[in-house]
Amino acid sequence: MKARQFTRVAAAVVALTLLAGACGSEERIAATGDCDTVDSVSLQLQWFTQAQFAGYYAAADKGIYEKYCLDVTVLEGGVDIAPQQQLASGAVDFAVSWVPKALVVREQGANVVNVAQIFQRSGTLQVSWADSGINTPGDLAGKVVGNWGWGNEFELLAGARSAGLDPSTDFELVQQSFDMMALLSHEIDASQAMIYNEYAQVLEAVNPDTGQRYVASDLSVIDWNDFGTAMLNDAIWADGGRLADAGYQDLTRRFVAGSLEGWAHCRDNSSECVDIVLANGSTLGASHQAWQMNEINGLIWPSPDGVGRMDANLWNQTINVATSESILTSAPDAGAYTTEYVDAALASLNGRGMDTTGQNWQRVEVTLNLGGE
16 A cells, blocks of 8 residues: 655744743744744654644644744655654654654664654554453453554553463464454454544444444443553654754754644644544545544643653653563663653743643544444
8 A cells, every 4th residue: 555645835924933941041932023944844644644643734734833934744654654764764854653663763773752742642442342251451362363563562462461361372363454344244353443543433334233333332442541551652753863953953843832733723623623634635534533533632632741741651651561572672761752842842832821731621522424424
C-alpha cells in the first residue's frame, strides 16, 4: 500500500518574536507583528489522514502555524512509512511516532528526541466478544490472539507476561490485518484495536443475530492502562543533532507551540476539526471520524501538567515495559526527551490566557453510523 501525501500550506502573515521570559534566560514565544521571513517545515505522520492527527491539520488550515511564521507541510503516513526513520534520515523536520518505536531507532544510533508528549494515555486495547470469557490478560490462555506486529504488540506481550503467561506457548499469537475482520468472522478470539479506530469498526458493523449494529455490551475490552503495561503513544520527535543549532531550536519552539495550539483548538471545536480532517482527504466516514476525534481528545485531555508535557511516571512505565520485553536492551539516556520546548510553548499559551490543561473537557455524544458513514 503506497501512502498518499497531502500538503497543507499556510501563507504566513503574522509574526513570531522571541521574548525574554520572567525566569532568567527562559524564552517565551509570542505572536506579534509581521513576519520578516517564513520557515518551511515538514511533519511526517505515522498513519493515514484521520482525526488522530487533527491538531496538526487544524493548525495548518486555521492559520495557527502562520502566527509562528511557519509554512507547514503535513505528510501522510502508511504501512510502509516509519516516521522516526524519516526523521533520522533527514527527510523531514519533525515526526509523530509512538515512544517505544522511536526509542528503538534511538538505541540503534538515530538521534531522535521527544520534544512534546501529545498523548497522555495509551489507546491500545485487546477486544473480544462478551461471551468469550476474556476479561483480563490471564484469560488469554489457550486463545487465538491477534496483533498487528510492526512494534504494536509490546503492550500485549508485557500484559500477558505480567499475568504469568508465556506468549510463545500459552496462547496462539497471530498477525492480523489493520481491521477487525478476523474478530468479526470469529477467526480469532481477541483482536488488537485502538479505542479511536478499530474498536469503532466493530460498533459500525451489523450483528447478524439482531440485524442491528453491535453495541458495547457485545464486547469485552482489555485496556492496558488498567493493567500497568500501557506505553506512551503519539509524541512529536525532533532531530537531536540539529537541536544543537540555535535556528532549529527556534523552529522547534515555534512548531511545538503551534501544534499544541492546534490540539487545544480541536478540543474546543471537535466538529470543525472533523470537517478539517475530512477535507484533507480522509477515506473514513464522518461518524467514524467524529468518534475518533472524541477518543483522541480523551487521550490528550485532561493534561494536568499542561498539554504536551511528559508525565515522568508514564515515561518510566514505558521504559520498564520496553526493557522487560527486550524491546530495548537498556533504558535510554536522559537526552531521549526534553520538556524545554513544551515549557516555552506553555509559557506563551498560558500568557495569552489559553487553557492548556483541559481540566473541564468533557466527551461529546457521538452516534456511529453503519460503516462509519
